[in-house]
Amino acid sequence: MQIPIYQIDAFTNTLFGGNPAAVMPLERWLPDEVLQAIAAENNLSETAFFVPTHEREDADFHIRWFTPTAEVPLCGHATQAAAWVVFNKYEWPHVKVRFQSKSGLLSVLRRPDDSLELDFPNLAYEPCSTPELIKAAMPEAPDNAFFVPNDTNYMVVLDSENAVGAAAPDLQSLSLLGNQGLIITAKGDQCDFVSRYFAPGVGIDEDPVTGSIHSVLTPYWAQQTGNSSFTARQLSKRGCDLHCELRGDRVAISGHAVFFMEGSVQLP
Incomplete structure (x- = not known):
């Protein structure tokens, strides 16, 4: 075949x-x-x-x-x-x-x-305490995080684009999250927001570009800024620029x- x-x-x-x-x-x-x-x-x-x-x-x-x-x-x-x-x-x-x-x-x-x-889809997110596994993998993570139940991810918000770019979480520790990944994000310097994504528990140490995480990043940053349209950048080695727009219960990426x-x- x-x-x-x-x-x-x-x-x-x-x-x-x-x-x-x-x-x-x-x-x-x-x-x-x-x-x-x-x-x-x-x-x-x-x-x-x-x-x-x-x-x-x-x-x-x-x-x-x-x-x-x-x-x-x-x-x-x-x-x-x-x-x-x-x-x-x-x-x-x-x-x-x-x-x-x-x-x-x-x-x-x-x-x-x-x-x-x-x-x-516009993915809902819930505030939660940052899991100890994430704190162990990335000590600079804040005490509070968000959980994305419909995409089995956690999201932490850092202080700056530089902090997102410089983050070096311990992937072995993160792999213990199993099928749950970690989104890190911050307000961007030359774009509206930046992000990175790690999911070593499902064979992805760091994803170069992750369209699906923008289904939660877009409504999160819409709530923070009051805007509905964004330019976004994922700060992996390959990198990318995306345009995202919140449209009610949907997100255009x-x-x-x-x-x-x-x-x-x-x-x-």
Whole structure:
């Protein structure tokens, strides 16, 4: 069995920037253990798989995302990458593609400048005490944090962009959080806010660009500032700039994507 595979650099207009994602269109679902094994073999932060949803009128494809070690409930950059494949390799006749997912219906709009705008849920967050595991991994973390129940992440807010950029959490300690990741954020110097994301418990030491965390960062910074539209930067080595907009119970997250390579996977 040969299955096509694509690799797309998401949230960037420069090759080797942003966050690389593998994308595999399928005719039907393979066993979960095979999907997980493929994602582990790809060894990227996420591999997106999607199949047509002929039985639904409100969605075009069903999408799932796997890190090298686990399936995740929501992923932004691999959704953008999957949409790029649909628009550019499927000769898709529409300006929007709709994905059904574990986090509900998601859509991606192809804008006139060829940027791709994700329509994602507005994720709720709850104040909490900073877990001791996070304090052990990053002693400069404040005593109070936030928990994102629908995306199994914690978020801590630091004093400055410099503090976010300089943070060096102990990844072995963070891995003990299991499937829970850590978002760190602060007000930006040259943009509205900055962030970084760590999830070593699911095989992602530091994610280059994480679209899904902007589903909580956007409403958080909207509450702090009273604004609804933001420029954001994720301060990883590959880095990226995103535009985010709060639209009621939805968040729009947009940026460009760049094609890197395509091939095929040979399965027995």
